Amino acid sequence: MLIFLFLMFMQFSLLAVGGANAIVPELHRVVVSELHWMSGQEFAALFALAQAAPGPNVLVVSLVGWKVAGVPGAIVSLIGICLPSSLLSFWVARWWQQARGSRLTTAINSGLAPLTVGLIGAGVAMMAASHPLSLTGGALLACCALLSWRTRLNPLWLLAAGAAAGLGGLV
Structure with a gap:
C-alpha cells in the first residue's frame, strides 16, 4: 500500500501546476470514486482541515495518506507529492534563469496563469458537488x-x- 501511495502521489506531483489545490478534482476522483478509500464528505472534511491548518496547501495529501495507511501513509504521500515537483522545479528554475525574457518563457508565463486558475476552479467545483x-x-x-x-x-x-x-x- 505504501509503494502504491508513493507512486500515485509522484504522478500527482507532476500535475500540480499552480500548487496542490490544482490536483484536488483528480485526487477526489481517484480516492473517492475509483478506489473508494473514503466518501466525498470525508474527502471534503480532510480538504477543509488541510486548508484551515497553517502551512502549505499540500497538507491535504498527507491527510489522505494518513486516512489510508496511518502515519507511514502520510509521510510516504507527502514525500511522493513533493519530491518529483521539487526536482523538476530546481531544473526548470536553472533553465529559466538562462532563458529569461525569451519568447518561449513569455509564452509559458501567458499560458500557465489561465491553466492554474482553471485547475483551481475545477477543484472548487468538485468540492461543491461533493457537499450539498x-x-x-x-x-x-x-x-x-x-x-x-x-x-x-x-x-x-x-x-x-x-x-x-x-x-x-x-x-
Missing part, C-alpha cells in the same frame, strides 16, 4: 468570494464567519 449547498451556504460562499476578490480582508475572518455560520446552524 443550501441557499444560505451559497450566499455565504458568494459573499466570501466577493470579499476575497475586492478587499484585502484577512481570509481568517472569512473562515471565522463560516465557522460561526456553521455553529449557528445557518449552513
Whole structure:
C-alpha cells in the first residue's frame, strides 16, 4: 500500500501546476470514486482541515495518506507529492534563469496563469458537488468570494464567519 501511495502521489506531483489545490478534482476522483478509500464528505472534511491548518496547501495529501495507511501513509504521500515537483522545479528554475525574457518563457508565463486558475476552479467545483449547498451556504460562499476578490480582508475572518455560520446552524 505504501509503494502504491508513493507512486500515485509522484504522478500527482507532476500535475500540480499552480500548487496542490490544482490536483484536488483528480485526487477526489481517484480516492473517492475509483478506489473508494473514503466518501466525498470525508474527502471534503480532510480538504477543509488541510486548508484551515497553517502551512502549505499540500497538507491535504498527507491527510489522505494518513486516512489510508496511518502515519507511514502520510509521510510516504507527502514525500511522493513533493519530491518529483521539487526536482523538476530546481531544473526548470536553472533553465529559466538562462532563458529569461525569451519568447518561449513569455509564452509559458501567458499560458500557465489561465491553466492554474482553471485547475483551481475545477477543484472548487468538485468540492461543491461533493457537499450539498443550501441557499444560505451559497450566499455565504458568494459573499466570501466577493470579499476575497475586492478587499484585502484577512481570509481568517472569512473562515471565522463560516465557522460561526456553521455553529449557528445557518449552513
